[in-house]
Amino acid sequence: MKKVLVFLFIVLLMTVALPKVTITLWHAMSGSRLPAVEAIVNGFNATHPDIEVVAQFTGSYAETLTKAIAAYRANDQPHIVQVYEVGLQTMLDSGAIVPVYELAGPDFDWGDVIGPILEYYSVNGKLYSMPFNSSTAILYYNKDIFKAAGLDPNKPPTTFSELYEYGRKIVESGAAPGGISFGWPAWVFEQMHAYHAQFYANNENGRKAKATEVYFNKDFGIDVMAEWMKWAQDKVLVYGGREYSANQAFLSSQVAMLIQSTSSVGSIESKANFNVGTTFLPRIEGYPRGNSVIGGATLWVMKGHTQKEYEAIWEFLQYVMKTEVTMQWHKSTGYFPATNSAVKALLDEGWFVEHPNHLTAFLQILSGTRVPEAQGVRLGNFVAIRDVVDSAIEEALQYTGTNYKKEAKRILDNAAKKANTILEEYTMIYGK
C-alpha cells in the first residue's frame, strides 16, 4: 500500500513539476487535409510531453482570419493562426503578430526552405510567418473522358485555344456535359497574370510600396476574361462556385477538366472513380512567359502570450518544417513539401515515380521564369478585393451576348474602380 501511495505521489509531483504548455492553433484545413493536420499535431504532442498543441478547424480561410481578428480584439486570441496569402497585408499592418524571424533560433536553416516559397512570404528579406501549406494551381483532367471523346489521354491541352477545342470535342461527343471548371476564380485570374508576366497592381504588385491601383482591367485581363466568357457560352466552361466546390463537378464527371490548387490532389485521387491526370496551366497565346504563383497559407504567431509559450510555439514551428513531417504532409495533401531536404528525400524514395500527379505543381513552379510579376500580389484588404473580382467573374460568366471584349472591359473596369476605392480607404486608415 505504501509503495502505491509513494508512486502516486511521485506521479502527482511530476504532473505538477511538468506543467503542460497549451498552444492553440486555428486552421482552415477541410476535407482530407483535416486528418493530415491532426496527424502532425498528434505527432508533435507525442514527442513533446511538456507541450500540448490543440488544433481547431475554424472554417474557411476568410472565416478563420475574421475569427482571429475578432478574438484578438476580445483578448482571446489563439497562439498560432493559419492565414492565407490574401491576408498577408492585413496581418502585417495589424500590430497583432510576432514575426517568425524574431522567434527563430540562430541555427534554423532558412536556406533549406524552397526558394519561391521563401521569396513569396518574405518582407524585406525576412520571414514574418512560417510557411506551412504552399500550393499553386494546376490543370486536372479526366483521362477516361478524354479517351471516350477520341482525344489522346496523354496529351492534355497546352494553350487556351487547344483547351477550347478539346472542350468542344468533349461536349459534342457526349463524353461529358462540360469541358472545364475551376475553383477560386479570382485566384486563377491572378495566376493567369503571373503566368504571363503581367502585373496585377502597381508598385510591383504592392511589394515595393503599398499598392494604390489595380491593373487587372488592362488588355491582358480583358483578353482572359473574354476567353472565359466565350468558353462559358459555348458550354465548355461550367462555373462551379468559389473555393473548392468545383471539385464536385469534376469528381462526378460533369466536367472533364479542372483548374484547382494542387492541394486537392490527395482528395481527388482518393475519391475519383476514373483515371486522373494533371498538367501545367494552359497559356494564352501572344503573351510572355512568367510563372505560376504560390498560394496557400502560412502560420502566424499572435501577440499577447508568455515567453514560455513562445518557446513552445517555436518548437512546434520547427517540427512542422522537419523533413519527415513535411514529406508526410505533402503525401497526404499535395501541398508542396516546404524544404529542399524533403524534396530530395521524396525523390530518393521514388515517391514521384508512383505519384506523378504530386509532382506536377513542382515542375510547373520550377520551370517558370523568375520575374517580379510572379512574386505574388500584396494588397490592403485583399479579402474584399478578391470578393470584388470573384463577383465580377461570376457576373461575366452569366453574359449571353456576343461582344465579349466589350462586356469584359465594362465588368473589369467596374471591378477595378471598386478595388481602387478599397485600396484608397485602406491607405486612409493605414497610411502609405
Added chain:
Amino acid sequence: MLVVIIFPVYYAFTMSTFNSKEAYSFPPRFLPSTHIWENYKTAWTTVNMGRLIFNSSFISVTVALAKIGLSIMAAFAFTYFGEFKGKFFFFTTILITHMLPLPIRIVPTYDLMRSFGWINTYYALTIPFFASATGTLLFRQLFLTVPPSLSDAARIDGAGPMRFLVNVLIPLSKTNIGALFLIEFTYMWNVYLWPMIITNSNNMRVVQIGIKMLLASEAQAADWNIIMAGTILAMLPPLLVLLIFQKTIMEGFSLKEEK
C-alpha cells in the same frame, strides 16, 4: 401538395443513407440505401455533434424558461398594479425589443460582449435573449381575461400578490406557457448569425453552426450523404418538441382569439 412539402426532406433522409459512390451516382437514386450508421457516425464525430446538441439544448431550454419567467413577471406587474409611475415607459421599452432585431445592432452588441469578456461563453449565448416583448404581451393579454373576482378574492383573503401569481395565475397559464416554450425553444435552437460570430471554439458551438462546419469541412468534395446525416440530426430536437407541444400550441392560439 404534401409531396411538395415532404419530398425535400425525404430525399435528404435518403441521401443520408447512401455511401460515397451512391451519393455521386448520376442519375440520382431515389430509394434509401443502408449506410445509415456509418454516415451518422461520421457526421457525429466530424463536428462533435454530441457537444453541439448539448450546447443547443442548454441554451434553448435556459432561454425559453428565462423568457417565460421574465415575461410572466413583467406582465403581472403591468396588469395587477394599476398605473404605477413609469409604467408606460417600461411597457414601451419592452415592446420596442420587437423593433430591434440583431442585425441592426450586431457590431456594438458584439463589442459589448467583448468588454464583458463574454465572447465564446454561455452568457453571451443566453442572457441577451432573456427579455421578450412577445411573451410579455401574451401573458398580459391572458391575465386581462382572468376575472377580476379572483384577484379580488385573493386580496381580501390577505394573500400577497406573489402568492396569487404562483397559485392562481401560473396554473391558469399552462397552455400559454407550453406554447411559448415551444416557440422560444425552437427559435433559440435555430438561431444562426449570433452563435456564428460569438463562438470561437469547438466546444461552445451550436448545432446550426455545426452544419455550417460540416459543409465547410467537406469543402473539397461535398459528401452530401454525410452532410444530410448531420442535417437530419440537427432537425430532430425541435421537431420532437413540436410534436410534444403541438396540441398545446393549437389550444394556446385559440385562447388568444377569445373576444
Added chain:
Amino acid sequence: MPGEEEFPRFQFSFRGGKMQRRFPNKVLPYLLVSPSIVVVIIFLVIPTIQSLYMSFFRVSPFGDRLIFVKLYNFTKLFKSTDYVHSLLITLVFAAAVVALGITIGLLISVVLNQRLKGLNYYRTLFIWTYAISPAVAGTIWALMFDPSSGPIVYIIKTLFNVKLNWMMNGNLALVIVIIAASWKMLGYNIIFFLAGLQTIPEELLEAASIDGASSVRKFFKITLPLLSPTTFFLLIMNMLYAFFQVFGLIDIMTKGGPGNATEVLVYKLYRDGFINLDTGFASAQSVVLFVFVAILTALQFKYAERRVFYG
C-alpha cells in the same frame, strides 16, 4: 433576439387596472419588471444607439483606429451600386417570399380546415417546417438544386432538357433561395391561418350557404375579410423573416452569390461588418435597416390599435 420569434396581435390598451385588479404594493411592480428592463436596455437599446454613433466613423479592421467621417458612410451607401442592387434584391426577395408563403399557406390551411377524417395527422405533416431552421432548410434545398447531384436538377433535365446550374445564373439562384425560404415559412403560416380559420363562426358560413352563396363567394366575402388580422400579422412577420432571419439560409446556400445575385441587405451587412471589417459602413447599413423595421412595426401597432379590447 427578443421579439423576433413571434408577435401575436395584441390589445394595446392602457385602460389601467380596475379597482379589483389592483394589488396595493408600491415596490413590487418595479422589482418584477426590472430584469426585463435591464436586459433590454443593456443588450438592445444601448447597442442600437451605438450603431447609430458608429455609422459616422471609419474604423480599422483591428479596431484600433477611428476616424470621424460625418456622413461619408451614408453617401457612400446610396452612391454605391452594390448597395442599391442589394436593396433591390432584398425587396424582390422579400416580396416573393411573402407572397408565396402567404398564398400557399392560406390555400393549404383552407383545405386542412375541412373536417375530414385523419386530418389531425395530416396537419402535423404540414406544420413541421416550422421546426426547421433557415440553415437546415438551406442545406436541404442546396442539395435539391445542386448542379452536380441535385434531384430537381435531374428531373428538370429529364423532362425539359434544361440544365439548371444556379452558379452560372444569378436569377436562378435568387429563385431557388426564394423557394427554400418560402417553403420553410409554410409551417408557421399554416399554424396561424388554421387558428384564424377556426375562429370564423360556423353560423355565418352556414347562413351564407342557405342564402345560396358558392364556396368561392363565401371564401372571398366572409372568410378572407375575417381573416384579415391574421393575414396582416403574417404579412409583417413574413417580411421581418425575409429581411432578417434568412441569413442562415443565404449563408449556407449561396453566400450572396453568384456575382451578388442573392446578396440581401442583411448578408451584405454581415459581409461588410465581419468579413471586410468595415465597421463604420456596416453600422450605416444597420441604421437604414432600423428605419425600415421602425416603419413596419409602426404599421403593425397602428393597425392593431384599431381593435378595442373589452375587459
